[in-house]
Amino acid sequence: xxxxxxxxxxxxxxxxxxxxxxxxxxxxxxxxxxxxxxxxxxxxxxxxxxxxxxxxxxxxxxxxxxxxxxxxxxxxxxxxxxxxxxxxxxxxxxxxxxxxxxxxxxxxxxxxxxxxxxxxxxxx
Numbered sequence: 001x002x003x004x005x006x007x008x009x010x011x012x013x014x015x016x017x018x019x020x021x022x023x024x025x026x027x028x029x030x031x032x033x034x035x036x037x038x039x040x041x042x043x044x045x046x047x048x049x050x051x052x053x054x055x056x057x058x059x060x061x062x063x064x065x066x067x068x069x070x071x072x073x074x075x076x077x078x079x080x081x082x083x084x085x086x087x088x089x090x091x092x093x094x095x096x097x098x099x100x101x102x103x104x105x106x107x108x109x110x111x112x113x114x115x116x117x118x119x120x121x122x123x124x
Contacts, residue, residue, distance in 0.1 A: 002027040002113050004096045009118030012086055016122070020081040022096030022115060030074040033101040036081045037108060038092035038120075048094070049081060050104035059104040064090075086122045093117040 008020040020036070035050040049070040050059045058070045069082040079096060097111035105111060 002029065002032065002098050004098060004113060004115035006094065006096050006115040006118040008080075009094060009120045011121045011123065014087055014122055014124050016086050017082070017084045018086065018120060020083065020094055020096075020118060020120070022079040022081075024077045024079070024098070028074065029072060029077055029079060029098065031100070032098035032113075033103060033105045034070075034072055034079045035097045035099065035105055035111060036070060036079075037095045037097060037111075038090075039095070039117075040089075040092040043092075045095070045108055047106045047108070050106060051079065052104045053102045056103075059106065083120075086120075088122045088124045091120060091122050093119050 003026045005023050033053045036048040039045040051070050051072045067085045072079045095117045096115040098113040099105040099111040
Protein backbone atom coordinates (compact mmCIF):
# COMPACT_ATOMS: atom_id res chain seq x y z
CA UNK A 1 0.00 0.00 0.00
CA UNK A 2 1.01 3.62 -0.44
CA UNK A 3 1.72 6.21 2.25
CA UNK A 4 1.14 9.88 1.49
CA UNK A 5 2.59 12.98 3.15
CA UNK A 6 1.51 16.49 2.18
CA UNK A 7 3.55 19.65 2.63
CA UNK A 8 3.61 23.23 1.46
CA UNK A 9 0.64 24.71 3.25
CA UNK A 10 0.80 27.99 5.11
CA UNK A 11 -0.65 31.42 5.71
CA UNK A 12 -0.84 33.67 2.66
CA UNK A 13 -2.72 36.76 1.53
CA UNK A 14 -5.49 36.85 -1.03
CA UNK A 15 -4.03 36.80 -4.52
CA UNK A 16 -0.91 34.90 -3.50
CA UNK A 17 0.19 31.48 -4.73
CA UNK A 18 1.09 28.24 -2.99
CA UNK A 19 2.39 24.93 -4.20
CA UNK A 20 1.34 21.87 -2.25
CA UNK A 21 3.32 18.67 -2.54
CA UNK A 22 2.39 15.10 -1.82
CA UNK A 23 5.23 12.63 -1.39
CA UNK A 24 4.34 8.98 -1.77
CA UNK A 25 6.18 5.95 -0.42
CA UNK A 26 5.63 2.24 -0.21
CA UNK A 27 4.27 1.89 -3.72
CA UNK A 28 4.57 3.85 -6.95
CA UNK A 29 1.81 6.37 -7.71
CA UNK A 30 1.82 5.17 -11.32
CA UNK A 31 -0.56 2.45 -10.13
CA UNK A 32 -3.05 4.94 -8.65
CA UNK A 33 -5.42 7.64 -9.65
CA UNK A 34 -4.40 10.63 -7.53
CA UNK A 35 -6.52 13.43 -6.18
CA UNK A 36 -6.59 16.47 -3.94
CA UNK A 37 -9.46 17.25 -1.61
CA UNK A 38 -10.06 19.96 0.93
CA UNK A 39 -12.11 20.45 4.06
CA UNK A 40 -12.96 23.93 5.22
CA UNK A 41 -14.08 24.60 8.80
CA UNK A 42 -17.66 23.47 9.27
CA UNK A 43 -17.93 22.06 5.76
CA UNK A 44 -17.82 18.67 4.10
CA UNK A 45 -14.70 17.42 2.43
CA UNK A 46 -14.79 18.33 -1.27
CA UNK A 47 -12.96 17.31 -4.40
CA UNK A 48 -10.46 19.83 -5.77
CA UNK A 49 -8.51 18.14 -8.56
CA UNK A 50 -7.67 14.71 -9.89
CA UNK A 51 -5.05 13.09 -12.10
CA UNK A 52 -5.80 9.73 -13.68
CA UNK A 53 -3.52 6.74 -13.71
CA UNK A 54 -3.43 6.99 -17.50
CA UNK A 55 -2.23 10.61 -17.15
CA UNK A 56 -4.95 11.83 -19.45
CA UNK A 57 -6.47 15.29 -18.98
CA UNK A 58 -6.81 16.18 -15.30
CA UNK A 59 -10.15 17.14 -13.83
CA UNK A 60 -10.86 20.18 -11.69
CA UNK A 61 -13.72 21.32 -9.53
CA UNK A 62 -15.52 24.30 -11.02
CA UNK A 63 -14.54 26.61 -8.19
CA UNK A 64 -10.80 26.20 -8.89
CA UNK A 65 -10.71 26.00 -12.69
CA UNK A 66 -8.13 28.37 -14.11
CA UNK A 67 -6.46 28.89 -10.73
CA UNK A 68 -5.19 25.45 -9.78
CA UNK A 69 -3.04 22.90 -11.60
CA UNK A 70 -2.45 19.31 -10.54
CA UNK A 71 0.65 17.56 -11.76
CA UNK A 72 2.19 14.20 -11.07
CA UNK A 73 5.77 13.05 -11.39
CA UNK A 74 5.82 9.28 -11.40
CA UNK A 75 9.63 9.25 -11.42
CA UNK A 76 9.70 11.24 -8.17
CA UNK A 77 6.63 9.46 -6.86
CA UNK A 78 4.98 12.75 -6.05
CA UNK A 79 1.95 14.85 -6.88
CA UNK A 80 1.69 18.59 -6.59
CA UNK A 81 -1.05 21.20 -6.57
CA UNK A 82 -0.14 24.65 -7.81
CA UNK A 83 -2.64 27.18 -6.49
CA UNK A 84 -2.71 30.74 -7.84
CA UNK A 85 -4.91 33.75 -7.14
CA UNK A 86 -5.87 32.33 -3.78
CA UNK A 87 -9.05 33.54 -2.11
CA UNK A 88 -10.09 33.55 1.55
CA UNK A 89 -12.66 30.88 0.69
CA UNK A 90 -9.79 28.57 -0.29
CA UNK A 91 -8.90 28.33 3.39
CA UNK A 92 -9.03 24.65 4.30
CA UNK A 93 -7.02 21.58 5.13
CA UNK A 94 -5.88 20.06 1.85
CA UNK A 95 -5.52 16.31 1.50
CA UNK A 96 -3.76 14.16 -1.05
CA UNK A 97 -5.37 10.81 -1.82
CA UNK A 98 -4.80 7.72 -3.94
CA UNK A 99 -7.40 5.47 -5.54
CA UNK A 100 -6.97 2.12 -7.22
CA UNK A 101 -8.61 3.26 -10.42
CA UNK A 102 -7.66 4.14 -13.98
CA UNK A 103 -9.67 7.29 -14.50
CA UNK A 104 -10.07 10.47 -12.48
CA UNK A 105 -11.95 9.76 -9.26
CA UNK A 106 -14.07 12.55 -7.83
CA UNK A 107 -15.74 10.84 -4.90
CA UNK A 108 -13.87 10.61 -1.62
CA UNK A 109 -15.19 7.16 -0.70
CA UNK A 110 -13.39 5.65 -3.70
CA UNK A 111 -10.01 6.71 -2.38
CA UNK A 112 -8.40 4.15 -0.16
CA UNK A 113 -5.32 6.08 0.91
CA UNK A 114 -5.05 9.53 2.43
CA UNK A 115 -2.39 11.84 3.72
CA UNK A 116 -2.65 13.69 7.02
CA UNK A 117 -3.43 17.01 5.34
CA UNK A 118 -1.78 20.40 5.19
CA UNK A 119 -3.40 23.64 6.33
CA UNK A 120 -3.86 26.49 3.86
CA UNK A 121 -5.05 29.80 5.29
CA UNK A 122 -5.76 32.76 3.02
CA UNK A 123 -6.23 36.13 4.65
CA UNK A 124 -8.18 38.94 3.02
